[in-house]
Amino acid sequence: MSDxxxxxxxxxxxxxxxxxxxxxxxxxxxxxxGMIGALVIIWLAFQFLSGGQFLxxxxxxxxxxxxSSVAVMATGMVLIIVTRNIDxxxxxxxxxxxxxxxxxQAEFLPRLIGFEHPATWIIALGVGVITGALIGGFQGFIIxxxxxxxxxxxxxxxxxxxxxAWWVTSGRTVAPMDSTFRLxxxxxxxxxxxxxxxxxxxxxxxxxxxxxxxxxxQRKRFNFPRRPIWAExxxxxxxxxxxxxxxxxxxxxxxxxxxxRKYAEANNITIPDGGLFISHGIAIPVxxxxxxxxxxxxxxxxxxxxxxxxxxxxxxxxxxxxxxNTRWVTMKIFIIMGILCAIxxxxxxxxxxxxxxxxxxLDELLTIAAAVIGGTSLxxxxxxxxxxxxxAVLMQSLSSGMVLLGLDTPLQNIVVGLVLVVxxxxxxxxxxxxx
Amino acid sequence: MTNTQxxxxxxxxxxxxxxxxxxxxxxxxxxFPGEVVALLGHNGAGKSTLIKILSGxxxxxxxxxxxxxxxxxxxxxxxxxxxxxxxxxxxxALADNVDTAANLYLGRxxxxxxxxxxxxxxxxxxxxxxxxxxxxxxxxKDPVKxxxxxxxxxxxxxxxxxxxxRILIMDEPTAALGPQETAQVGELIxxxxxxxxxxxxxxxxxxxxxxxxxxxxxxxxGQVVGxxxxxxxxxxxxxxxxxxxxxxxxxxxxxxxVN
Numbered sequence: 001m002s003d004x005x006x007x008x009x010x011x012x013x014x015x016x017x018x019x020x021x022x023x024x025x026x027x028x029x030x031x032x033x034g035m036i037g038a039l040v041i042i043w044l045a046f047q048f049l050s051g052g053q054f055l056x057x058x059x060x061x062x063x064x065x066x067x068s069s070v071a072v073m074a075t076g077m078v079l080i081i082v083t084r085n086i087d088x089x090x091x092x093x094x095x096x097x098x099x100x101x102x103x104x105q106a107e108f109l110p111r112l113i114g115f116e117h118p119a120t121w122i123i124a125l126g127v128g129v130i131t132g133a134l135i136g137g138f139q140g141f142i143i144x145x146x147x148x149x150x151x152x153x154x155x156x157x158x159x160x161x162x163x164x165a166w167w168v169t170s171g172r173t174v175a176p177m178d179s180t181f182r183l184x185x186x187x188x189x190x191x192x193x194x195x196x197x198x199x200x201x202x203x204x205x206x207x208x209x210x211x212x213x214x215x216x217x218q219r220k221r222f223n224f225p226r227r228p229i230w231a232e233x234x235x236x237x238x239x240x241x242x243x244x245x246x247x248x249x250x251x252x253x254x255x256x257x258x259x260x261r262k263y264a265e266a267n268n269i270t271i272p273d274g275g276l277f278i279s280h281g282i283a284i285p286v287x288x289x290x291x292x293x294x295x296x297x298x299x300x301x302x303x304x305x306x307x308x309x310x311x312x313x314x315x316x317x318x319x320x321x322x323x324x325n326t327r328w329v330t331m332k333i334f335i336i337m338g339i340l341c342a343i344x345x346x347x348x349x350x351x352x353x354x355x356x357x358x359x360x361x362l363d364e365l366l367t368i369a370a371a372v373i374g375g376t377s378l379x380x381x382x383x384x385x386x387x388x389x390x391x392a393v394l395m396q397s398l399s400s401g402m403v404l405l406g407l408d409t410p411l412q413n414i415v416v417g418l419v420l421v422v423x424x425x426x427x428x429x430x431x432x433x434x435x
Numbered sequence: 436m437t438n439t440q441x442x443x444x445x446x447x448x449x450x451x452x453x454x455x456x457x458x459x460x461x462x463x464x465x466x467f468p469g470e471v472v473a474l475l476g477h478n479g480a481g482k483s484t485l486i487k488i489l490s491g492x493x494x495x496x497x498x499x500x501x502x503x504x505x506x507x508x509x510x511x512x513x514x515x516x517x518x519x520x521x522x523x524x525x526x527x528a529l530a531d532n533v534d535t536a537a538n539l540y541l542g543r544x545x546x547x548x549x550x551x552x553x554x555x556x557x558x559x560x561x562x563x564x565x566x567x568x569x570x571x572x573x574x575x576k577d578p579v580k581x582x583x584x585x586x587x588x589x590x591x592x593x594x595x596x597x598x599x600x601r602i603l604i605m606d607e608p609t610a611a612l613g614p615q616e617t618a619q620v621g622e623l624i625x626x627x628x629x630x631x632x633x634x635x636x637x638x639x640x641x642x643x644x645x646x647x648x649x650x651x652x653x654x655x656x657g658q659v660v661g662x663x664x665x666x667x668x669x670x671x672x673x674x675x676x677x678x679x680x681x682x683x684x685x686x687x688x689x690x691x692x693v694n
Binding site (some may be wrong): 296302303312315317318381 | 455490491492511512513516521524526527528529530531532533537541542543546550551553555556558559578580
């Protein structure tokens with residue numbers, strides 16, 4: 001019965017034009033492509049307006065680090081919005097958990113196990129992740145089992161956890177952070193250098209090719225229609241070029257001269273004529289964000305949990321009638337969100353080298369905006385992790401580009417606000433056309 | 436059909452109330468293997484509610500449900516499915532945003548040895564079962580919201596028969612269908628019946644179901660007016676049961692019958 005299926009699919013595709021045939025063969029998500037197109041236009045515009053300062057390795061590298069924290073949270077926000085919920089408390093949870101991690105490593109652990117103990121960072125991070133999971137679970141329990149709307153519960157959470165962040169130290173800023181913990185924030189130390197960046201790049205390329213081959217083999221197992229070979233090769237090539245290109249850019253951003261000098265002195269290296277160039281490579285927070293994105297994509301597309309999340313978003317009643325424990329799934333989503341807030345909190349406290357009670361203020365709005373610009377529908381049931389992460393990059397590109405152009409902060413907010421509304425409007429038109 | 440057999444389903448004295456309104460009031464109904472029982476009544480007569488108790492969507496206040504003569508604990512849809520009770524809801528209860536295979540296996544996904552979704556295997560059996568129901572169906576990659584009413588109906592039916600149901604509940608199964616598709620559903624019901632599956636057919640329109648059913652059970656105001664073998668009553672008499680609650684001589688009167 002699969003043979004007629006193949007011939008029918010072929011017959012259909014031969015009716016299409018060449019562009020449509022290309023999209024059908026590659027099964028590319030046109031909406032995601034549109035977003036990448038918008039991102040490219042924004043980048044080129046800033047490049048032009050700033051006289052070539054935007055698309056430099058340095059600026060792109062910084063952009064990637066600045067995006068990480070919100071990108072991590074956006075991956076969880078997708079699942080929350082997909083199930084027709086919302087989380088307004090993520091910025092406050094980030095602040096509170098950041099404070100907890102700061103106090104743990106700067107005040108508790110030095111007294112218990114000594115200053116700069118090698119296990120400090122992991123204990124602090126562990127405490128943060130558990131705190132985040134408990135907060136998320138608590139809010140999720142109220143939403144799922146007590147039936148209070150997520151908007152209200154997390155609006156309350158926004159105030160409660162911000163207040164709690166202040167309460168931890170009565171508003172005092174906690175610093176400095178443990179030096180290993182600080183690696184999670186990026187900077188010359190918190191990057192993996194040229195060699196390991198290439199290793200990551202090559203591993204990623206192998207994984208891309210492996211995934212394409214595997215999915216092809218899976219479809220072959222049951223004799224399903226498959227993408228043409230050229231389309232598969234094209235997808236693999238594009239994936240690999242993007243990954244290796246990103247690595248190359250990260251590797252052409254070199255350490256600032258002052259840090260190189262210090263490093264050379266400390267390691268007894270004489271700086272050769274023409275200078276010593278040490279590559280940053282990929283920043284650790286970026287790796288964390290990419291890992292979070294991959295894990296969340298896996299969860300949402302390859303596991304039962306992810307399937308239930310989307311089914312619940314599409315039709316909550318049907319999910320219930322299918323025997324899905326929708327309340328427990330909802331609670332799990334909020335637990336995951338709490339954990340992601342903790343990870344984002346670790347990134348931003350490490351980057352700042354301090355925990356402050358104002359950390360993450362307004363991040364909830366950036367996170368929601370990233371998810372929505374990334375194609376997550378507030379009506380539920382639709383959204384991708386990759387889209388939300390690109391949405392986060394887009395938001396950060398706008399604000400860092402405007403900083404580069406020297407625009408005033410009020411004007412920046414106006415532009416970001418307008419972009420959000422226009423993006424969702426365009427998305428509405430797109431969906432109406434394709435539906 | 437001999438009534439000495441153990442009934443597949445025996446619901447006794449079922450009651451449920453929503454905020455003081457007795458939606459189902461002491462209703463008893465049974466179903467034998469290979470039998471089609473049409474459950475008839477006006478809108479709001481309580482037939483959908485009674486059947487949702489059987490499928491686990493509602494929790495009854497009173498009464499017992501026996502499956503194969505043994506008392507069954509049905510508290511949620513999962514319990515009902517464990518007893519082989521499958522339901523095609525009037526609203527179809529499909530998750531609109533996911534594709535056909537995902538809907539067929541919703542809540543019972545096939546997994547790979549690594550604990551991930553085996554989408555390819557699910558699509559494979561989806562193609563098989565849909566090929567049987569609706570051979571021209573090809574849109575396996577589209578979310579079900581993009582499908583036509585008839586196609587969506589076939590997805591809902593396919594989901595119910597995919598898991599070797601022993602008891603099938605069809606709530607207004609042909610409401611959204613054209614004449615040709617309605618005939619197809621009729622054929623399907625005959626085929627399932629010959630496999631020994633018991634079927635509850637719910638409808639407010641007697642003409643839809645009279646020729647398919649072995650027995651009819653009529654409800655009015657949450658109570659059973661009466662049950663009758665199709666050969667013992669005619670359509671007008673059944674209409675009288677539905678509208679007036681009057682039990683004809685060929686039927687066995689229930690608590691809701693008017694004297």
